[in-house]
């Protein structure tokens with residue numbers, strides 16, 4: 001019994017010490033867990049992104065593009081990086097590729113405002129060059145935190161960079177697309193279904209019937225998984 005009391009005392013002292021050093025009372029043992037306000041937390045991440053200078057892109061960008069959409073979205077679309085239009089407006093997928101993405105989302109009978117749309121990189125690489133590995137390493141924690149907060153049912157990775165980064169693989173987008181993969185926000189978390197597909201910008205450059213069908217096939221699998229009616 002005395003041993004239990006000693007352990008309780010030690011834990012209590014530890015909590016008080018942590019509370020003292022953290023300058024607040026949030027670690028008090030009688031703290032009631034508050035539900036996380038995802039929208040507020042996402043806005044805090046967005047504010048961090050707008051002030052971020054962790055890589056060189058922070059100097060060359062016009063606006064950072066944290067991503068936007070519903071805080072409790074069932075689907076999150078993740079692209080590669082902002083382009084010129086996105087850099088000018090500070091919003092993800094607002095250029096031509098963004099317009100095509102809107103068409104794809106609406107063809108799924110989903111409102112664009114009901115999903116969350118963002119990128120692996122939050123700032124535009126000059127001349128739309130490919131993201132560099134050190135830029136991805138610096139920026140990825142923002143996306144990981146966004147996904148952890150939103151906890152979507154499905155992540156759609158748009159293009160090779162998004163798919164390869166999120167799945168930590170060197171496989172090509174052609175090999176990855178067309179089936180669900182597991183994405184984990186943490187070691188303890190349940191996996192989230194991740195569907196890789198072609199980036200709308202790639203689709204615009206290669207607007208063949210075959211490529212459009214492949215993307216639509218991928219989106220139909222997403223719709224089926226979410227229980228949405230499948231249109232032929």
Ligand code: SF4
Nearest residue numbers: 052055058122123139
């Ligand atoms: S790309 Fe990401 S890591 Fe680099 S400055 Fe922008 S927000 Fe920060």
